[in-house]
Structures are given as structure tokens and as C-alpha cells.
Amino acid sequence: MSRSLKKGPYVDEKILKKIQDKRPGDKSVIKTWSRSCTITPEMIGFTFGVHNGKDFISVFVTEEMIGHKMGEFSLTRKFIRHGGRMQKEQEAAAAQKSSEAAKASAPVAGKK
Numbered sequence: 001m002s003r004s005l006k007k008g009p010y011v012d013e014k015i016l017k018k019i020q021d022k023r024p025g026d027k028s029v030i031k032t033w034s035r036s037c038t039i040t041p042e043m044i045g046f047t048f049g050v051h052n053g054k055d056f057i058s059v060f061v062t063e064e065m066i067g068h069k070m071g072e073f074s075l076t077r078k079f080i081r082h083g084g085r086m087q088k089e090q091e092a093a094a095a096q097k098s099s100e101a102a103k104a105s106a107p108v109a110g111k112k
Contacts, residue, residue: 009038035071050074
């Protein structure tokens, strides 16, 4: 559900103040916990450190991001892999192929 048109987009005032204090060429990261803040055109060219609950994820704002929320670019969950027998077999086959390729490309030492 989106925000009321009468109210306009939510933009954190602290972020706008930090942007005004910095120059666009400045490479320092602006830390923020405001994941619900909407990205506006004034934010283009700045790098934000968006908190994901554990770390600050660096997000460089570009033109295509306008209208989206900061939290969309800082994922809170980390996918590792699905388990199971089939997944383990596929990983073992891939490891075997890579080791065979490494053996084939290694030069033979000690022959004259």
C-alpha cells in the first residue's frame, strides 16, 4: 500500500540535511538506518550506507532508483543454498570437473 498523494513521498529530513552539507563529488558514505526513506533526485551521485539489521550495505544512488525505497537495495536476508542429496551431488560433480580441468592444464614437471 502506497503513501497518500496528499502527504507526498517520505524522505528523512536528516538525510536531506546531510546531503546539503556534502558536495556531489565527495566519496564518503552517508550512514542511515532509514530504510523506508524514498530516493529523490537530490540523492543521485551519493553513496549511502543502508543498515540491514547487522551491517551497513553501500548503495550508490543512480537515476533509475528514483521513487524506490532505500531498503530495497539493502537485503536483510542472506541466501546460502538449499540442502538435500541432489544439491550435494551437483556440487560434488562440479568440484570433480574443476579438479580434472586443473590437472589437465598443469604442466608436467621433471621431464627432459
